[in-house]
Amino acid sequence: MQQAIAVLDSGVGGLTVASEIMRQLPKEEILYFGDTARAPYGPRTPGEVLMFTRQIIDFLLLYRPKMIVLACNTATAAALAPLQASIAIPVVGVIQPGARAAIKHSRTRSVGVIGTTGTIRSGAYEEALRRIAPDIDVVSLACPSFVPLVEEGRYQSEEAQLAVYEALAPLRGLALDCLILGCTHYPFLRSYIAECMGKSVALINSADETAREISTILYSQHLENRSRIKPRHRFFCSGSHSLFRTIAESWLGIPVPVSRVDMPVIQMVNP
Amino acid sequence: MQQAIAVLDSGVGGLTVASEIMRQLPKEEILYFGDTARAPYGPRTPGEVLMFTRQIIDFLLLYRPKMIVLACNTATAAALAPLQASIAIPVVGVIQPGARAAIKHSRTRSVGVIGTTGTIRSGAYEEALRRIAPDIDVVSLACPSFVPLVEEGRYQSEEAQLAVYEALAPLRGLALDCLILGCTHYPFLRSYIAECMGKSVALINSADETAREISTILYSQHLENRSRIKPRHRFFCSGSHSLFRTIAESWLGIPVPVSRVDMPVIQMVNP
Numbered sequence: 112m113q114q115a116i117a118v119l120d121s122g123v124g125g126l127t128v129a130s131e132i133m134r135q136l137p138k139e140e141i142l143y144f145g146d147t148a149r150a151p152y153g154p155r156t157p158g159e160v161l162m163f164t165r166q167i168i169d170f171l172l173l174y175r176p177k178m179i180v181l182a183c184n185t186a187t188a189a190a191l192a193p194l195q196a197s198i199a200i201p202v203v204g205v206i207q208p209g210a211r212a213a214i215k216h217s218r219t220r221s222v223g224v225i226g227t228t229g230t231i232r233s234g235a236y237e238e239a240l241r242r243i244a245p246d247i248d249v250v251s252l253a254c255p256s257f258v259p260l261v262e263e264g265r266y267q268s269e270e271a272q273l274a275v276y277e278a279l280a281p282l283r284g285l286a287l288d289c290l291i292l293g294c295t296h297y298p299f300l301r302s303y304i305a306e307c308m309g310k311s312v313a314l315i316n317s318a319d320e321t322a323r324e325i326s327t328i329l330y331s332q333h334l335e336n337r338s339r340i341k342p343r344h345r346f347f348c349s350g351s352h353s354l355f356r357t358i359a360e361s362w363l364g365i366p367v368p369v370s371r372v373d374m375p376v377i378q379m380v381n382p
Numbered sequence: 383m384q385q386a387i388a389v390l391d392s393g394v395g396g397l398t399v400a401s402e403i404m405r406q407l408p409k410e411e412i413l414y415f416g417d418t419a420r421a422p423y424g425p426r427t428p429g430e431v432l433m434f435t436r437q438i439i440d441f442l443l444l445y446r447p448k449m450i451v452l453a454c455n456t457a458t459a460a461a462l463a464p465l466q467a468s469i470a471i472p473v474v475g476v477i478q479p480g481a482r483a484a485i486k487h488s489r490t491r492s493v494g495v496i497g498t499t500g501t502i503r504s505g506a507y508e509e510a511l512r513r514i515a516p517d518i519d520v521v522s523l524a525c526p527s528f529v530p531l532v533e534e535g536r537y538q539s540e541e542a543q544l545a546v547y548e549a550l551a552p553l554r555g556l557a558l559d560c561l562i563l564g565c566t567h568y569p570f571l572r573s574y575i576a577e578c579m580g581k582s583v584a585l586i587n588s589a590d591e592t593a594r595e596i597s598t599i600l601y602s603q604h605l606e607n608r609s610r611i612k613p614r615h616r617f618f619c620s621g622s623h624s625l626f627r628t629i630a631e632s633w634l635g636i637p638v639p640v641s642r643v644d645m646p647v648i649q650m651v652n653p
Contacts, residue, residue, distance in 0.1 A: 135485050137515055201602070211597045214406050215590060242606070243597065244408055323486045326514065327598045330478055335513070 112334050115140040115345075116325065117176035119167050122150035122262045122348075123358045124296035125182030128205065130363050131322035132180075133344075136329070140342035142174055145359075147350030148376050151258040153227025153294075157189035159377065160229065164190040166374055168198070170347075177334050178203060180325065184226050184294050184317065188233035201328055206230075208324040209291045209317035210239035214247065216313055219288045221248045223312070225279070226293030228253045236293055250285060254278040258296045264358055266299040275303040282308070289313040299362070349374040383605050386411040386616075387596065388447035390438050393421035393533045393619075394629045395567035396453030399476065401634050402593035403451075404615075407600070411613035413445055416630075418621030419647050422529040424498025424565075428460035430648065431500065435461040437645055439469070441618075448605050449474060451596065455497050455565050455588065459504035472599055477501075479595040480562045480588035481510035485518065487584055490559045492519045494583070496550070496575075497564030499524045507564055521556060525549040529567045535629055537570040546574040553579070560584040570633070620645040 118129050122145045129143050144167050146152075152160050164186045168179060179194070179202045181187045187204030194202045213222045224236040231253040240247045256274045260266055282290070290312050292298060298316055305314055329335045336342070348355045352369040359367040389400050393416045400414050415438050417423075423431050435457045439450060450465070450473045452458045458475030465473045484493045495507040502524040511518045527545045531537055553561070561583050563569060569587055576585055600606045607613070619626045623640040630638040 135482075135515070137517070207601055208598075211406075211594055211601075214597075215594045242608075244406070246408070319486060323482055324598050326482045326485075327479075327595050328602055330482075331472070331599055331602075337513075 112177050113140070113336055113338050113340070114175055114177040115142045116178045116180060117142045117144070117168070117171040117174070118180045118182045119144040119164070119171065119186070120146070120183040120295060121152040121185065122147045123355060123362070124258070124261065124294060126359055126362050127295050127298040127318035128180060128182035128321050131318050132325060133363070135322045136326055138336045138338070138342065140336070141344040142171055142176055143344065143346045144171060144372070145346070145348040145355055146374060147262070147348045147355050148374055149349060150262050151227065152183060152185040153229045153255060153258055155229065157229070157233065160186055160189040161193060163374070164194065168194070170372060176200065178325070178329070180321065181205065182295050182321070185229040188230050188235035201332065203321065203325055203328060205295060205317040205321045206235050206293070207239050208320035209293060209315055210236060210243065212315045212320040213289050213291050214240065214244050216289045216315060217247070219286065220244070220246055221287050222250070223282055223285065223287040223290040224249060224251045224293045225254050225290065225297065226251070227258060228255050230293055236291060250282065250287065252278070252282060257300060258294065261296040261299045264354055271300060272303045275300055276307050279304065279307050287312050289315050291315045292317060346370070347372045383448045384411070384607055384609050384611070385446055385448040386413045387449045387451060388413045388415070388439070388442040388445070389451045389453045390415040390435070390442065390457070391417070391454040391566060392423040392456065393418045394626060394633070395529065395532065395565060397630055397633050398566050398569040398589035399451060399453035399592050402589050403596060404634070406593045407597055409607045409609070409613065411607070412615040413442055413447055414615065414617045415442060415643070416617070416619040416626055417645060418533070418619045418626050419645055420620065421533050422498065423454060423456040424500045424526060424529055426500065428500070428504070431457055431460040432464060434645070435465065439465065441643060447471065449596070449600070451592065452476065453566050453592070456500040459501050459506035472603065474592065474596055474599060476566060476588045476592045477506050477564070478510050479591035480564060480586055481507060481514065483586045483591040484560050484562050485511065485515050487560045487586060488518070490557065491515070491517060492558050494553055494556065494558040494561040495520060495522045495564045496525050496561065496568065497522070498529060499526050501564055507562060521553065521558065523549070523553060528571060529565065532567040532570045535625055542571060543574045546571055547578050550575065550578050558583050560586050562586045563588055617641070618643045
């Protein structure tokens with residue numbers, strides 16, 4: 112099927128999923144939506160995140176994609192189940208692939224998860240992990256300082272390194288054998304996280320793992336793109352597109368023409 | 383769904399898949415069939431392998447499994463497509479999961495595959511890899527000496543180590559960044575293969591990867607076992623069950639009561 116895969120996120124985080132789809136599935140075309148005007152999603156209520164996600168999907172469905180990827184852990188936690196129940200094409204989240212990869216990797220059954228406040232508060236990773244492997248031991252930690260660093264393009268800085276060391280302090284010394292990067296923005300900070308956690312803790316990248324599962328689902332549902340036409344990806348964002356474009360071009364290594372799409376902004380009074 | 387997952391192989395090789403299903407999906411029940419009377423499948427014709435696979439599945443369907451896993455690369459190469467077209471429940475092979483994991487892992491796009499003569503001759507890995515990523519570079523090598531060493535229980539011996547070094551000599555020094563163990567028997571020889579190939583070559587274990595994809599498919603098709611009843615696995619084999627049982631108990635680390643099931647044996651005159 113030549114139709115595109117629609118990928119959406121609160122901002123630039125989902126680009127880590129998009130770049131892995133491009134690398135692991137080079138024949139597939141992507142429609143990307145970064146909701147930069149309303150990022151971060153982490154501190155918002157699940158109802159608000161569900162509403163925002165529905166608004167974006169209503170827009171993306173105009174392009175007739177064959178699959179929707181919630182490339183945002185907060186949106187997956189808040190919206191995956193209701194969207195799967197109401198949309199006819201496959202809707203894939205980023206939590207289950209990370210959970211499955213952690214179960215595959217972990218020998219000690221002791222797994223760490225870091226994510227936004229919304230994701231960690233939802234308990235979605237614990238649920239996904241324990242639903243499959245009830246004996247698994249999960250330590251979760253919210254790292255609310257990470258997403259703004261990435262969205263503002265300050266992810267390669269001494270400030271970012273310090274923020275990572277400070278936030279992850281409670282996890283150091285615990286006997287984890289893997290740590291799930293439970294937010295698609297976190298691979299931007301990967302080198303600092305790896306350095307801080309040490310070599311004995313494998314980092315599970317929900318972006319890589321989601322691209323792998325998209326491949327499985329496309330194959331098992333006969334949705335792969337078999338054409339030889341080179342894919343033409345499209346990018347949309349709801350806020351300032353110049354910073355989005357700078358970050359996207361740096362992360363993806365390709366020119367990224369961006370279209371701006373207005374979305375109804377709800378200002379947070381107490382973020 | 384409380385129904386079992388049916389797993390079949392020419393002999394003990396599929397136990398590497400079964401043990402990974404038990405580890406990664408501890409709530410799922412397994413029906414295992416090892417066709418020990420007719421192993422190895424590697425040197426047989428695709429038509430014969432398809433016939434044997436159909437006979438085993440006809441038997442296993444009596445137990446109403448929810449999914450069939452061809453835990454044998456030779457059987458996957460010969461029989462996956464016709465079986466998927468004729469059976470109503472999901473039929474999962476071991477080649478596509480290994481191919482997808484290699485694409486995910488490989489940064490150099492230079493991938494090695496080892497397997498039986500039947501698997502390598504079929505070109506099934508090249509096809510699975512290039513169908514997704516046309517630019518990938520694949521080096522394939524048949525290792526016909528490996529399966530008999532495992533089926534005869536001689537997989538931990540100096541003889542096995544020597545056989546591994548001898549067979550893999552053509553691959554050493556090539557710039558591969560991963561090597562797919564394209565036969566479910568090969569994880570029994572994993573430590574020798576890893577030692578021979580060196581640390582720069584990651585081994586992709588099609589058994590681990592298949593269990594991971596079974597998890598994805600159960601989830602996406604709402605087939606997971608949600609009950610709390612401890613699974614009771616069942617084991618069948620067509621040939622001598624004492625050696626099968628010894629190897630199975632040693633690999634799985636649990637008691638393995640085996641039932642014998644007769645299958646029509648076709649002797650190979652020129653194996």
